[in-house]
Amino acid sequence: MTLAERIQKLLSEAEQGLIERESILRLLYLAVLTRQSTYLYGRAGSGKRSVVRHMLAGFKNLDVRTFGRRSFNLPTDPANIILFTSFDSGFPPMTSAIHAVIDEHLAHELILSGRLRPDASLSQAGLSDNIHLVISFPDSVSPNALKDLLSDAGDPKNFHISDDLKISSEEMETWSEEIEKIQISDDSLIILKAIAAECERSNVYISARRWRGLAKMARAQAFFAGRSETNISDLLFLSEDLWGKRATSEAIRKGYSDGMHDFLNAYAPDPENLRKKTQELLISAEHYKNASGNRYKTTTINGEEYICYSITVFNEPISLYAPLSRIGTNEDFHPLNALHHTETRAKCNFMGGDVCKISIDSKAKRNGMRASSIMQSNTNTSSVAAVYEDYAKLPSEILQTNDPEIIEQNKLGLQSAHEKLYEVITQTLQSLKSLKALYTKSSEFQNDPFLPMRPYKSFMDLILKRYKALSAFSKELQQYEAAIAQASTGIQ
Numbered sequence: 001m002t003l004a005e006r007i008q009k010l011l012s013e014a015e016q017g018l019i020e021r022e023s024i025l026r027l028l029y030l031a032v033l034t035r036q037s038t039y040l041y042g043r044a045g046s047g048k049r050s051v052v053r054h055m056l057a058g059f060k061n062l063d064v065r066t067f068g069r070r071s072f073n074l075p076t077d078p079a080n081i082i083l084f085t086s087f088d089s090g091f092p093p094m095t096s097a098i099h100a101v102i103d104e105h106l107a108h109e110l111i112l113s114g115r116l117r118p119d120a121s122l123s124q125a126g127l128s129d130n131i132h133l134v135i136s137f138p139d140s141v142s143p144n145a146l147k148d149l150l151s152d153a154g155d156p157k158n159f160h161i162s163d164d165l166k167i168s169s170e171e172m173e174t175w176s177e178e179i180e181k182i183q184i185s186d187d188s189l190i191i192l193k194a195i196a197a198e199c200e201r202s203n204v205y206i207s208a209r210r211w212r213g214l215a216k217m218a219r220a221q222a223f224f225a226g227r228s229e230t231n232i233s234d235l236l237f238l239s240e241d242l243w244g245k246r247a248t249s250e251a252i253r254k255g256y257s258d259g260m261h262d263f264l265n266a267y268a269p270d271p272e273n274l275r276k277k278t279q280e281l282l283i284s285a286e287h288y289k290n291a292s293g294n295r296y297k298t299t300t301i302n303g304e305e306y307i308c309y310s311i312t313v314f315n316e317p318i319s320l321y322a323p324l325s326r327i328g329t330n331e332d333f334h335p336l337n338a339l340h341h342t343e344t345r346a347k348c349n350f351m352g353g354d355v356c357k358i359s360i361d362s363k364a365k366r367n368g369m370r371a372s373s374i375m376q377s378n379t380n381t382s383s384v385a386a387v388y389e390d391y392a393k394l395p396s397e398i399l400q401t402n403d404p405e406i407i408e409q410n411k412l413g414l415q416s417a418h419e420k421l422y423e424v425i426t427q428t429l430q431s432l433k434s435l436k437a438l439y440t441k442s443s444e445f446q447n448d449p450f451l452p453m454r455p456y457k458s459f460m461d462l463i464l465k466r467y468k469a470l471s472a473f474s475k476e477l478q479q480y481e482a483a484i485a486q487a488s489t490g491i492q
Contacts, residue, residue, distance in 0.1 A: 004447075007450075010058050017154065017156040027135055030221065032059075038110070041114065050156035058165070065079045067094075068086055074100060080109065084098060112131065119246055122134075122244050134242055182223050184219070224448075236455035285414060301340050305325075308321055316370065318337070319337070322348045332348070335347075425474075431470055
């Protein structure tokens, strides 16, 4: 029997009688094995005591000391586990005793159990930086679990753990040394760095001791799964609410989400970004294909060439700037105004040539651009879709026709756009293969002893969602291929 099989069997036996508390039990085991001080938070009757009893039953020869509100005869020698039940941050004798345990290193593992909200109570007791994990118990069980709860399967007293599966203190010491040898993978660092970045942005403090504790929990999961290096599945527990403070929890969840996005991007780009890139390349290809060899009078704005059009709206002279790169295209776009800001009250379209069709927001056309700007700032009209009315079709000022240099630029630009579009097609097909391989590889982790199933299912759904989105996009690319071939016509 491998270590992974033994731990998995131990956890399965320890879970007997615990309905919808299995993930909590496994997380508590992991906290004890990595010596992460923990606060078990939940209402009376939520199952805290049962989970602790089932967890302790999986160990042998451990020195465990339990203290309640009326017992503070603390040990003078270190114990393996010290448990404070009915934690009360407003009860000085208890908080003083907890600080004594921490300051004098009297326990390898400290567990608090209570019904007071962790964000307020841990701060009041001065323990926010000393308690590394907060495990919250649900108030009830789901309707689907009632049948098991009301049968023998839901009796927390009906469980038995085989002696040959129980963990000794000697094994814990040996495992602790082996866990430290596990390498933190680059995939894991993506998540941790994203969390660190978000915590820095949100001004959330995470101590070096807690960072080491998080890394040790990831290492432990890899170790008990029989791996020498962590992987992304060993960081999935960070998506849970484990921190007690709302600001900390929100920052870590946001960082985890950003990190997961970065992780998936390493296997396959975001489909929406690919779609946007493809549309831009198609527009570019259309521009180079339809643009003549004319050289136009332009103005440079932020390093890009623009064609200026002067119009009069409600007796008000207006300057609009359309990018030269849009000549020859057939899509609507917003020009820039005299301040070089995007003018959303106007739309332009070169209609596949160099004549610009200009449309104006109906309100601006009736009241003038300045008046409509004031009206827009004074009323909440952002949710109301603008109605554009045709204004004029204006030619672009030509400085030189059939300029050989421009003709050559168009030819090279069309060829470049064509090549980049095919790169997108190749990248998409390769990304589908990468995501499929990632999904297959990640499916192997479902039997890891300490794998949190809810975050794991969410993780697998993320992979599947991106795969489906890319698959749908690849079908769109089949339609684009005809446009690409047509855009490349004339390349010699």
